[in-house]
Amino acid sequence: MSAPRTLYDKIFDDHIVDRQDDGTCLLYIDRHLVHEVTSPQAFEGLRMSGRKVRHPEKTLAVVDHNVSTSPERKFGIKNEESRIQVEALARNARDFGVEYYSENDIRQGIVHIIGPEQGFTLPGMTIVCGDSHTSTHGAFGALAHGIGTSEVEHVLATQTLIQRKAKNMLVRVDGQLPEGVTAKDIILAIIGEIGTAGGTGYVIEYAGEAIRALSMEGRMTICNMSIEGGARAGLIAADETTFAYVKDKPRAPKGAAWDAALEYWKTLQSDEGAHFDKVIVLDAAKLPPIVSWGSSPEDVVSVQGIVPNPEDITDENKRTSKQRALDYMGLTPGTKITDISLDRVFIGSCTNGRIEDLRAVAKVVEGKKVSAHVDAMIVPGSGLVKEQAEAEGLDKIFLAAGFDWREPGCSMCLAMNDDRLKPHERCASTSNRNFEGRQGFKGRTHLVSPAMAAAAAIAGHFVDIRDWK
Numbered sequence: 001m002s003a004p005r006t007l008y009d010k011i012f013d014d015h016i017v018d019r020q021d022d023g024t025c026l027l028y029i030d031r032h033l034v035h036e037v038t039s040p041q042a043f044e045g046l047r048m049s050g051r052k053v054r055h056p057e058k059t060l061a062v063v064d065h066n067v068s069t070s071p072e073r074k075f076g077i078k079n080e081e082s083r084i085q086v087e088a089l090a091r092n093a094r095d096f097g098v099e100y101y102s103e104n105d106i107r108q109g110i111v112h113i114i115g116p117e118q119g120f121t122l123p124g125m126t127i128v129c130g131d132s133h134t135s136t137h138g139a140f141g142a143l144a145h146g147i148g149t150s151e152v153e154h155v156l157a158t159q160t161l162i163q164r165k166a167k168n169m170l171v172r173v174d175g176q177l178p179e180g181v182t183a184k185d186i187i188l189a190i191i192g193e194i195g196t197a198g199g200t201g202y203v204i205e206y207a208g209e210a211i212r213a214l215s216m217e218g219r220m221t222i223c224n225m226s227i228e229g230g231a232r233a234g235l236i237a238a239d240e241t242t243f244a245y246v247k248d249k250p251r252a253p254k255g256a257a258w259d260a261a262l263e264y265w266k267t268l269q270s271d272e273g274a275h276f277d278k279v280i281v282l283d284a285a286k287l288p289p290i291v292s293w294g295s296s297p298e299d300v301v302s303v304q305g306i307v308p309n310p311e312d313i314t315d316e317n318k319r320t321s322k323q324r325a326l327d328y329m330g331l332t333p334g335t336k337i338t339d340i341s342l343d344r345v346f347i348g349s350c351t352n353g354r355i356e357d358l359r360a361v362a363k364v365v366e367g368k369k370v371s372a373h374v375d376a377m378i379v380p381g382s383g384l385v386k387e388q389a390e391a392e393g394l395d396k397i398f399l400a401a402g403f404d405w406r407e408p409g410c411s412m413c414l415a416m417n418d419d420r421l422k423p424h425e426r427c428a429s430t431s432n433r434n435f436e437g438r439q440g441f442k443g444r445t446h447l448v449s450p451a452m453a454a455a456a457a458i459a460g461h462f463v464d465i466r467d468w469k
């Protein structure tokens with residue numbers, strides 16, 4: 001009998017092409033997603049060395065970070081820098097024979113949303129992209145992580161990647177989530193618990209009753225933010241929920257190939273007794289809706305809480321950094337979270353820009369009006385999410401409530417396109433990063449779930465969604 005293995009061990013082992021004595025491995029890569037920000041030099045490198053893309057059919061390119069989310073975008077991108085990047089990807093995809101979704105393609109959207117939608121992302125695969133939130137795809141029981149631009153070139157040229165094995169961490173979330181508490185709150189709570197460096201050197205597998213109960217959308221939200229916890233990747237073993245989502249997706253296996261795939265996917269579970277180097281256990285029943293107060297995703301507190309006082313921190317470096325975060329955020333210790341007033345609300349991103357997120361928002365805002373002092377936007381994660389939302393009439397609900405309803409893209413998740421905060425503007429955001437300047441120079445970001453962002457847009461300040469009527 002071979003030793004029990006974790007899910008990560010199994011996927012890693014199944015993709016080893018070569019292993020050196022020092023543990024350095026060459027891994028086969030099943031799927032490569034490409035966006036316009038981290039690929040230009042990689043394609044240029046191929047051109048200069050006269051190489052081709054080794055497996056164009058295992059590569060999929062899309063524009064997301066730099067696209068405008070205005071309906072005007074069909075008339076061309078105005079921003080010079082953005083236009084150059086978008087045009088470069090279009091040309092590179094054409095020159096190298098890679099499938100490409102332009103901003104006018106209904107399948108276009110944020111790279112981590114379109115992979116799963118197309119069935120390009122499948123259980124058991126190794127998936128890479130020159131983007132840190134590639135961890136999202138781990139929700140399918142795939143080993144997925146971000147890579148740098150030189151690695152993008154390596155994968156384009158060889159369909160392999162040099163990797164060393166990471167350690168195994170298990171995060172088990174037991175019990176059932178209370179009404180109003182979501183996947184986003186789970187992952188913010190986990191990062192609050194382990195810190196942004198807590199997952200460094202690990203691949204995290206999420207398990208437990210509360211994880212099993214999540215939809216694929218919720219699982220993607222969790223895995224998406226693994227990187228904010230410092231982990232190389234996040235994983236959730238595939239199960240019936242996964243198979244039901246994947247079945248009949250455009251690029252999913254069909255017929256006999258589906259049956260064979262399913263048989264293999266079912267083996268991709270951590271074995272009984274498999275060794276984890278670190279184990280964290282959380283009780284879902286005890287989780288509140290969570291709001292971030294600082295400039296790191298670990299700076300989180302219950303919506304019922306107050307802005308913490310850095311004076312209470314004994315470690316001097318940490319105290320100084322949290323003091324700085326509060327200054328940046330323009331907050332005073334002791335302020336009730338529900339007393340924090342907002343200027344902007346952003347609903348979207350690869351963390352929470354999927355259909356289930358938009359349905360949750362619609363439920364909260366139906367028949368209500370966005371606060372007079374709040375500017376609120378909803379950005380679907382992809383053209384297909386937008387189409388689905390409109391088929392369900394969600395856009396009508398959003399527009400009637402006074403939300404801006406946009407075209408798909410990364411939008412105000414990061415200030416790389418026209419959507420950004422003005423200095424000192426305070427925003428409730430469903431995205432994943434609240435770093436200084438992330439949503440615009442001197443902008444102030446509070447990370448929350450879609451339902452919490454929706455309620456904040458209506459109320460004009462944070463409210464406990466559990467009290468929402």
Ligand SMILES: CC(C)[C@H](C(=O)O)[C@@H](O)C(=O)O
Nearest residue numbers: 037038065130131132133414
């Ligand atoms: C632009 C890109 C390289 C970056 C990433 O890697 O994550 C972006 O998507 C982000 O979320 O900060």
Ligand code: SF4
Nearest residue numbers: 133349350410413414
């Ligand atoms: S939505 Fe945000 S986190 Fe996701 S890929 Fe785009 S910029 Fe990165």
